[in-house]
Each structure stands twice: as structure tokens, then as C-alpha cells.
Amino acid sequence: MKKTGLIMVIVTGILLIAGTTEFPDWADPNSPASSHVSPYYILKAIDDTAVPNVVSAVLADYRGYDTMFETAVIFAAGLACFFLLRQFNRKRAKTKMYRHVPTGIIIDIDEGGKLPEENSNFERIDSQWTPYDLIIKTTCRIIIPFIQVFALYVIIHGHHSPGGGFQGGVILGATIILFAISHDLRTTIKRLSEKMASVFSSMGVFLFAATGMLCLLLGSVYLDYSALSDLLGTDPVMARSHGILIIEIGVGLSVMAVMIWLYYNLSSAGKHNEGL
Amino acid sequence: MSEQFPALLITVPLISAFFITALGWRSAKPAYPIALLALASALFSSMGLFGEVLKHGKVSYRLGGWPPPFGIEYAVDALNAFVLVVISFVALINLIAAKRKVDGSFSGKSPAFYALYVMFVSGLLGITVTGDVFNLYVLLEITALTGYALIGMGDKHAPLAGFNYLIMGTIGASFYLLGVGYLYLATGSLNMGNLSEIIPTIQSKQTIIFAFIFCLLGLFIKMALFPLHNWLPNAYSYSPPAASGLIAPLTTKVMIYVMIRLVYSVFTPAFSFGHPILPTVFIWLAIIAIVMGSLLALAQKNLLKILSYIIVAEVGYMVGGFWLGNSDGMTGAILHIANDALMTLCLFLVAGNFIFVLKNDRLESFKGLIHKMPLTMAAFIIGALSIIGVPPTCGFFSKWYLIKGGIEAGQYGFVAALLFSSLVNVILFFKIIEITYFEPETKDGHSLHHHVAIPREEAPLSMLIPLAITTLLLIGVGLYSKEIVTGIIQHVLPTI
Numbered sequence: 001m002k003k004t005g006l007i008m009v010i011v012t013g014i015l016l017i018a019g020t021t022e023f024p025d026w027a028d029p030n031s032p033a034s035s036h037v038s039p040y041y042i043l044k045a046i047d048d049t050a051v052p053n054v055v056s057a058v059l060a061d062y063r064g065y066d067t068m069f070e071t072a073v074i075f076a077a078g079l080a081c082f083f084l085l086r087q088f089n090r091k092r093a094k095t096k097m098y099r100h101v102p103t104g105i106i107i108d109i110d111e112g113g114k115l116p117e118e119n120s121n122f123e124r125i126d127s128q129w130t131p132y133d134l135i136i137k138t139t140c141r142i143i144i145p146f147i148q149v150f151a152l153y154v155i156i157h158g159h160h161s162p163g164g165g166f167q168g169g170v171i172l173g174a175t176i177i178l179f180a181i182s183h184d185l186r187t188t189i190k191r192l193s194e195k196m197a198s199v200f201s202s203m204g205v206f207l208f209a210a211t212g213m214l215c216l217l218l219g220s221v222y223l224d225y226s227a228l229s230d231l232l233g234t235d236p237v238m239a240r241s242h243g244i245l246i247i248e249i250g251v252g253l254s255v256m257a258v259m260i261w262l263y264y265n266l267s268s269a270g271k272h273n274e275g276l
Numbered sequence: 277m278s279e280q281f282p283a284l285l286i287t288v289p290l291i292s293a294f295f296i297t298a299l300g301w302r303s304a305k306p307a308y309p310i311a312l313l314a315l316a317s318a319l320f321s322s323m324g325l326f327g328e329v330l331k332h333g334k335v336s337y338r339l340g341g342w343p344p345p346f347g348i349e350y351a352v353d354a355l356n357a358f359v360l361v362v363i364s365f366v367a368l369i370n371l372i373a374a375k376r377k378v379d380g381s382f383s384g385k386s387p388a389f390y391a392l393y394v395m396f397v398s399g400l401l402g403i404t405v406t407g408d409v410f411n412l413y414v415l416l417e418i419t420a421l422t423g424y425a426l427i428g429m430g431d432k433h434a435p436l437a438g439f440n441y442l443i444m445g446t447i448g449a450s451f452y453l454l455g456v457g458y459l460y461l462a463t464g465s466l467n468m469g470n471l472s473e474i475i476p477t478i479q480s481k482q483t484i485i486f487a488f489i490f491c492l493l494g495l496f497i498k499m500a501l502f503p504l505h506n507w508l509p510n511a512y513s514y515s516p517p518a519a520s521g522l523i524a525p526l527t528t529k530v531m532i533y534v535m536i537r538l539v540y541s542v543f544t545p546a547f548s549f550g551h552p553i554l555p556t557v558f559i560w561l562a563i564i565a566i567v568m569g570s571l572l573a574l575a576q577k578n579l580l581k582i583l584s585y586i587i588v589a590e591v592g593y594m595v596g597g598f599w600l601g602n603s604d605g606m607t608g609a610i611l612h613i614a615n616d617a618l619m620t621l622c623l624f625l626v627a628g629n630f631i632f633v634l635k636n637d638r639l640e641s642f643k644g645l646i647h648k649m650p651l652t653m654a655a656f657i658i659g660a661l662s663i664i665g666v667p668p669t670c671g672f673f674s675k676w677y678l679i680k681g682g683i684e685a686g687q688y689g690f691v692a693a694l695l696f697s698s699l700v701n702v703i704l705f706f707k708i709i710e711i712t713y714f715e716p717e718t719k720d721g722h723s724l725h726h727h728v729a730i731p732r733e734e735a736p737l738s739m740l741i742p743l744a745i746t747t748l749l750l751i752g753v754g755l756y757s758k759e760i761v762t763g764i765i766q767h768v769l770p771t772i
Binding site for chain 2: 015016018032034037040061062063064069070072073075076077079080082084086088089198199203205210216220221222224225
């Protein structure tokens with residue numbers, strides 16, 4: 001079996017290489033890929049959409065419909081993971097473990113016992129060996145807000161520089177995941193519940209799809225942002241630029257929330273305990 | 277309103293998925309009605325679009341207002357519109373029947389099931405309606421991803437089956453994407469109409485041939501053409517019945533549609549059928565698929581496994597019929613997309629009813645079913661006759677065109693394979709029907725010697741009504757297949 005697999009991989013590889021013999025040269029300005037539709041985007045993007053970053057213009061406007069479905073794919077990934085992994089009705093452990101943070105002493109509390117108060121020095125843990133690292137926790141607390149501000153910049157500045165909703169959303173989501181890794185999953189879920197993550201992820205794509213729908217209801221075709229010009233009080237070209245910003249925000253929101261949602265379910269196998 | 281049908285068709289189910297997910301955290305109750313409304317609206321839009329296309333010809337919709345090839349275009353002709361109606365109909369009927377199967381399963385996650393369900397349908401509709409080869413890939417992804425999740429929630433074998441499907445499906449999608457990449461490299465365009473204008477003008481065709489092979493290879497994996505079918509039987513038989521009734525009738529058929537679309541509207545028939553060897557190779561692959569699918573179906577002991585292997589054989593029917601390259605073969609292949617979707621839906625609904633009552637689908641537990649579930653059995657017999665190809669059920673007519681096409685093209689191997697598969701289907705289904713006439717064994721393992729009335733234990737009405745509609749349609753489509761062929765399919769076929 002392994003040998004047949006190897007033979008097939010080699011044959012496919014040879015075919016792939018054989019297929020490249022007639023490819024145009026590297027960076028050939030006359031190759032079909034750079035002479036058919038690309039010149040139009042490069043010449044017209046700024047006049048059509050008032051967005052200096054051609055990549056953003058193609059991604060969010062000329063081919064914005066693809067991007068909507070890419071966002072929907074990400075949403076579907078989060079939903080699929082939730083659907084497959086999440087366990088709502090599992091048996092809860094009879095005893096709960098708490099650690100007294102200053103001394104590191106672990107106590108077991110039986111069912112019905114008195115639980116420590118919310119902001120006391122006790123923290124809930126699931127296994128005896130749960131490292132506690134003050135330096136990591138404090139460092140992460142300090143850098144997380146800066147990363148988040150940078151993420152917002154990446155989302156907003158997608159018009160002018162590399163960036164946009166996907167990249168910014170991933171960075172935002174990563175900050176929450178960083179918080180979850182440095183602290184534990186329970187603390188994170190207390191701050192940003194699974195419900196919030198799920199609702200945000202559907203809201204983000206909804207913002208995208210609803211913007212398209214609004215264009216349609218205003219008498220144009222789906223995702224034609226220029227129809228929003230009256231609503232936004234700008235000319236149609238500027239309206240496209242604003243439309244792109246709106247959907248970038250939607251993408252950012254959705255991607256962030258899905259990253260978090262995926263992490264919640266993957267890191268705890270759908271149990272939502274202390275996580276990794 | 278009517279000019280917006282192409283956009284509404286896809287986006288209404290998509291948007292409903294977000295509502296279902298968000299509202300699902302409050303209560304699981306609104307999920308089902310929202311999904312039902314969304315799919316009903318999709319059916320309405322696709323019927324409207326179909327009427328439009330029949331009246332005025334091709335419909336083109338520019339998303340974002342950009343003209344092709346710069347933006348994404350939806351290009352609807354009679355072929356898409358026909359497949360769209362089939363998809364939205366099958367999805368709606370199966371959703372109605374799925375209600376009772378979903379209730380109580382998935383432990384509180386039924387809103388997620390419905391959300392994935394509508395997203396799966398909107399992906400399939402999008403694949404069918406689009407006129408852009410890359411947009412097709414994106415929608416292929418959404419369909420695949422939701423499909424893996426729906427399959428993975430079945431019985432205890434389902435996660436592994438879903439995982440196998442995930443690996444194979446991803447390989448298939450990658451090949452397709454590679455083909456699209458090669459196409460873009462050679463032409464600089466992604467729009468189907470634009471591609472079909474450029475491809476005939478390209479002098480050296482090697483890159484195009486590779487693109488063609490990669491795209492088709494990807495689709496063959498996705499449609500489970502033998503020997504690339506390994507993922508299918510387990511994925512379809514272990515998935516939850518509510519999902520298999522959606523996925524099994526539609527996925528392979530939509531992939532066949534994509535193959536037809538690529539050959540007609542991207543690579544052009546002159547190029548595709550002009551190749552000296554490839555069409556013959558495809559016909560022989562199809563012949564092997566039909567023979568092997570039928571033989572493997574004979575070896576199975578579970579109803580869903582049998583049905584899954586029949587799907588493998590039926591894929592061979594359509595691929596072979598299409599690559600015959602004459603008008604009868606293609607008519608048969610296109611007609612069979614609709615017929616096979618309906619027949620498979622009918623039989624999977626029947627299997628769903630059996631599983632709902634019996635809790636399993638092993639053939640030996642079917643004893644006495646004819647008395648226990650007479651209505652479901654009646655539907656099963658009609659569905660079986662249609663798969664076998666007995667007039668006036670619809671299966672007969674598409675098989676008739678396929679055989680006629682095979683004789684005309686001189687492909688007697690294909691004709692023989694079709695007849696062989698019909699014969700195997702006769703054996704298969706009569707074996708099952710015979711079992712249902714047996715009396716069930718009593719608890720101590722001996723069969724009863726005197727007749728005792730077996731209590732009737734039918735599936736609930738919400739599962740019987742969709743089944744009845746499907747079964748009647750099997751006969752209805754059969755009776756009107758001449759009108760379908762002259763009214764719809766003749767418009768689609770190009771002159772080669």
C-alpha cells in the first residue's frame with residue numbers, strides 16, 4: 001500500500017512538472033495573467049473605488065462576492081467544530097479542585113461544599129499539575145492591549161496598506177487565545193462567553209451579507225456599494241470605499257470570533273474546562 | 277424582484293444560517309421554521325428563474341455591478357435553472373422529513389444542524405448558478421465543509437467516515453483549484469464565458485490540457501467515480517439519516533453538472549471531445565464504475581450501504597452517457613441528474629423511515645416490514661422499480677436515452693454495463709422485498725407457524741407526506757419526460 005502510494009505521488013509529481021513546460025516566464029509582462037484583466041484593476045481601481053490598495057479593491061469589491069463566501073466558510077468551520085465537538089450534557093465531576101494561589105496548596109471541595117468567593121485568592125483547576133506562572137501571566141496582560149490596538153489598525157488601514165479584515169481579525173482573535181493560554185480557559189470564557197463568540201461570528205458575516213442585501217433593496221444589484229451613496233451622503237465612488245470598510249469590519253469581527261470559538265472547542269475537546 | 281432571483285436564491289438561505297445560529301442560543305425552536313422558510317424561498321426563486329430562462333433565454337447577473345470578466349457573473353441558462361429547481365426541491369422535501377429525525381438528537385445542538393443544512397444548500401445552489409470558475413471553488417469549499425460536519429454527527433463510525441471524506445474531498449478540491457490556476461495562467465481570466473472565447477484561440481494547448489485533466493480529476497474524486505469512490509459508501513451510510521437524505525441525492529449530481537458545465541461553457545465541446553483518447557478513457561472508467569458499483573452493492577448487508585454503492589454505479593451512468601458525445605447520450609445524462617436525484621431521495625427517505633422505526637438498517641431486521649410499514653414499503657417498491665428502470669417510472673426514460681446513445685456511438689460495452697446493472701438491481705431489490713414478506717422471528721428465535729397479525733408501526737405523517745410527494749413525482753416525471761426533454765434539455769445541448 002505504501003509503495004503504490006509512493007508510485008502515485010511520484011507519477012503525479014512528474015505530471016505536475018511536465019505541465020509547467022509551457023508556462024510563461026517569470027514576471028513576463030506579456031503573459032496572459034498580467035495582460036488580460038490585471039491591467040484593468042491596476043489602472044481603474046482608484047477611479048472606480050477610491051481605494052489605493054489594489055488588492056483590497058479586488059478582494060472586497062471586484063470579487064467581493066468570493067470574499068463573502070470565504071468569510072462564510074470560516075464561519076462554517078467554527079460552526080462545524082462546535083457541532084461536532086461541543087458536549088453540553090456531560091457528567092460533571094463530583095469534587096472541584098481549587099488552588100490557593102499564594103501558597104500553591106490544592107484543596108478538593110465535595111459537592112455541596114462551600115466554594116471560594118469570586119475574587120478571592122483561589123482559582124479553579126482541573127488537574128493536579130497545573131503550572132502557575134506569574135511572569136507569563138503579567139507579560140501577556142501587558143502586551144495584549146497593544147496587540148489589539150494594532151489589530152484594529154490592520155483592519156481599518158486595509159484600504160491603504162496590506163491588511164484588512166482577515167488579517168486584523170486573526171490578530172484580534174489571537175490576543176484572546178493568548179489570554180486563554182497564559183491564564184486558563186475558564187477565566188477567558190467568563191470574560192467572553194461561547195455564546196458571545198458564536199453570536200459575533202454570525203453577526204460579522206451577517207454585516208457583510210446584509211450590506212449586499214441593502215444594495216439590492218436600494219435598487220441596484222447585490223453588493224454594488226455605489227447604491228449606498230445616498231445613505232452615506234457621498235458620491236458613488238466614495239460609497240464603494242466606505243462599503244469596503246463596512247464589510248472589512250464585518251470580516252474582522254467574524255474572523256476574530258470564529259478563531260476564539262474554534263479555540264474554545266478544540267482546546268478543551270468541547271468540554272470548556274481549564275483547556276490547554 | 278424577478279431580476280434579483282439569482283442573488284436572492286443563494287443569499288436568503290445563507291443569511292438565514294446566521295439568524296439560526298444566533299437565535300439558537302436563546303431557543304432551539306425558531307431554527308426549523310427559519311430553515312424551512314429560507315429553503316421555500318430558494319425553491320420559489322429557482323422556479324421563478326427557471327420560468328424567466330424558458331421565456332427570455334439566458335440570464336446574466338453581475339455581482340457588485342462589475343461587468344465580466346472583471347467581476348463575478350452569474351450566468352443562468354436552461355441547464356442551471358433545471359438543476360437549481362431539482363436542488364432546492366430535494367433540499368426542501370428532505371428538510372420537512374428531517375424534522376422528526378432531528379428532534380431529540382444532536383443533544384441540544386439542533387440549531388447548528390439546521391444552520392449547516394441551509395449553508396450546504398446555498399453552497400450547492402451557488403455552485404450551480406455561478407459563471408465564474410473560482411467562485412465555483414469557493415462554494416465547493418462551503419458545501420464540502422458543512423457536508424463533513426453533517427456526516428460526522430452520525431453513529432459511532434461516522435467521525436472516521438467523515439474524516440476520510442474530508443481528506444478525499446480536500447484532495448479533490450485541490451486538484452480542481454490547481455486546474456483553475458493553470459487556466460488562469462494560460463488565459464488570464466476566470467469568467468466561464470470569457471474563458472470559452474479565449475481557449476479556442478490559444479495555439480499551444482498543453483497547459484489547457486493539464487488544466488482540463490486536473491479539473492476533471494478533482495471532480496471525479498468529488499463525484500466518487502470508481503476507483504475514486506472509497507470515501508462515499510461509509511460517509512453516506514453512517515451519516516445521520518436527516519443529513520444523508522440531503523447529501524446523497526445532491527452532491528454527486530451537482531458534481532456531474534459541474535463537469536457538464538466545464539466541458540460546455542469553459543473548455544468548449546470542440547476541445548473536450550476533440551481529444552483523441554480522453555473521451556474513450558472516461559467512457560471505460562464509467563463502464564468499470566457501473567459494473568463494480570453494482571457488484572459491490574450485491575455484497576452488502578445494510579440497506580444504506582446498498583444504496584450508496586448504487587450511487588457509485590449511477591455516477592457511472594451519467595459520466596459514461598455524457599462522454600458518449602451524442603445528443604441521446606447527453607440527454608440521458610442530464611435527464612438522469614434529475615431522475616437520479618429524485619430516486620435517491622425517495623430511497624433515502626424510505627431508509628430514514630425504516631431507521632426511525634427499526635433503529636437500524638440491517639436487511640435481516642426487515643422481516644415483516646410489508647405488514648408493519650405498508651406505506652413506506654409501497655414507496656420503496658416504486659423507488660426500486662425506478663432504479664431498475666421499469667416504465668412508467670422516470671428511471672426507465674433516462675436509461676432508454678443512455679442505451680440509445682450507447683448504441684449510436686457504437687459503445688456496446690457501455691450498453692452491456694447498463695443492462696448488467698439493471699439486472700443486478702432487479703436481484704438486489706427483489707431480495708429485499710422478499711425479506712419484507714417473511715414473518716418476523718419471535719423472541720426465542722423461531723418463526724411463528726400460525727399467522728398473527730403484525731402490528732402496524734408506520735413512520736410519522738411528517739415523514740410520510742414528503743415521501744409520498746417524491747414517489748408520485750417519480751411517476752410524474754416519468755410520464756412527462758418527453759416534455760422535459762423537448763422543452764428543456766434540447767435547448768441546452770450544443771451542436772458538436
